[in-house]
Amino acid sequence: MFAATLWIIAAAGLLVSLGKSREKTRAALLFFVRSFSSLAPSILAIIWTIGFILTFLPSGLILNTIGRDSGIAGIVIAAVFGSVVLMPAFIAFPLAASFLRQGADIRAIAAFVTTLVMVGILTAPLEVKFFGKRFALWRNSLSFVLALVIAFVMGILLK
Amino acid sequence: MKSKAGFVILALLTAATALVYAIRADKALSILVVSKDYLLEMLSILPPVLILCGLFDAWVPKQTVERLMRESSGAKGAFVALLLGTVAMGPLYAAFPIGRSLLKKGASLFNIAVFLCVWASIKIPMILFEIKFLGVRFALLRLALTIPAILIISGLLKLAVPASSGPRPSTGE
Numbered sequence: 001m002f003a004a005t006l007w008i009i010a011a012a013g014l015l016v017s018l019g020k021s022r023e024k025t026r027a028a029l030l031f032f033v034r035s036f037s038s039l040a041p042s043i044l045a046i047i048w049t050i051g052f053i054l055t056f057l058p059s060g061l062i063l064n065t066i067g068r069d070s071g072i073a074g075i076v077i078a079a080v081f082g083s084v085v086l087m088p089a090f091i092a093f094p095l096a097a098s099f100l101r102q103g104a105d106i107r108a109i110a111a112f113v114t115t116l117v118m119v120g121i122l123t124a125p126l127e128v129k130f131f132g133k134r135f136a137l138w139r140n141s142l143s144f145v146l147a148l149v150i151a152f153v154m155g156i157l158l159k
Numbered sequence: 160m161k162s163k164a165g166f167v168i169l170a171l172l173t174a175a176t177a178l179v180y181a182i183r184a185d186k187a188l189s190i191l192v193v194s195k196d197y198l199l200e201m202l203s204i205l206p207p208v209l210i211l212c213g214l215f216d217a218w219v220p221k222q223t224v225e226r227l228m229r230e231s232s233g234a235k236g237a238f239v240a241l242l243l244g245t246v247a248m249g250p251l252y253a254a255f256p257i258g259r260s261l262l263k264k265g266a267s268l269f270n271i272a273v274f275l276c277v278w279a280s281i282k283i284p285m286i287l288f289e290i291k292f293l294g295v296r297f298a299l300l301r302l303a304l305t306i307p308a309i310l311i312i313s314g315l316l317k318l319a320v321p322a323s324s325g326p327r328p329s330t331g332e
Contacts, residue, residue: 031213041165051194
C-alpha cells in the first residue's frame with residue numbers, strides 16, 4: 001500500500017512535469033535511468049550477499065548477539081557494527097527488518113540504523129582531512145553516544 | 160568504476176552460488192529465494208523514489224542549489240543547508256566538500272555539524288525506505304529523536320572544539 005502510494009505520487013509528478021515541460025521531464029527520466037542502472041549491479045550484489053548471510057547464519061546467532069535478552073551488550077554490538085559498515089541505508093533497512101523478524105531487539109536495530117548513517121569509522125580519515133582531527137573525533141563519538149540514547153528511548157516508547 | 164566492481168562481485172557470487180549448489184542444492188535454492196524476495200521488495204519502491212529524485216534534480220538544478228548556499232549566510236545559510244541536506248542524495252562523505260566550502264564562507268562549526276548530521280541521517284528518500292521496511296512508527300519516532308540529538312551533538316561539538324584549534328582545511332585549495 002505504501003509502495004503503491006509512492007508509485008502514484010511519482011506518476012502524478014511525472015504527469016505534472018510533462019504538462020509543464022517536456023524537456024525537464026526527459027531530464028528527470030534520464031536521471032532515473034542513469035541512477036537506476038548505476039545502482040542496479042551493486043544493489044544486486046549486496047542483496048545476493050545478504051541472501052548468503054541469511055542462509056548460512058546460524059539461526060540462534062542473531063538472537064544471541066542482538067536478541068531481546070542480549071541487553072546493553074547487544075545494543076552496543078549493533079551500534080559498533082553500524083559504525084564500521086559502509087552500506088547504503090536503503091539496503092540496510094530490509095536487512096534490519098529481517099533481523100527484527102528473527103527476534104532482534106528493537107533497540108539494537110535502532111542503534112544500528114542510527115550509527116550506520118551518523119558514524120563513519122571508515123570515512124573518518126576523510127572527515128579529518130576536511131574538518132580537522134578534533135572535529136571528526138568529537139562528531140563521531142558524540143553521534144555514537146546519542147545513537148545509543150535514541151535506541152534506549154525508542155525501546156521505551158515502542159514497548 | 161563502482162559498477163564495474165559490482166559486476167566482478169556479481170560474477171563471484173554466481174560462482175559461489177553454483178559451488179554451493181553442487182554441494183548443498185537446498186542451500187543454494189534458499190540463497191536465491193531469499194535474494195529474490197529482497198530484490199522484489201526493493202524494486203517495489205526504488206523506481207518511484209528515484210523518479211521523484213529525478214524530478215527534483217530536473218526542476219531544482221544543482222547550480223540553483225549551489226547559488227543559494229553561496230548567497231545565504233548565517234542562520235539563513237544554515238537553514239538552507241539543512242533543507243538541502245534533506246533532499247540531497249549521496250553518502251556522508253559526499254557532504255564533506257560542501258561542508259568545508261560552507262565553513263570557508265564563514266558558517267559556524269555548529270552549523271557545519273548540523274549540516275553534516277542532517278545530510279547523513281535525515282533524507283526524504285531514505286525515510287520512505289525506512290517507513291516501508293521498518294514501519295511508520297519506527298521511522299517517524301527515530302526521525303523525531305534524531306533532530307534534537309543532532310542539535311545536542313552540534314552544541315557539544317562547538318564546546319569541545321575551540322575555534323582557535325578548530326578545523327583548518329589541511330590542503331591548500
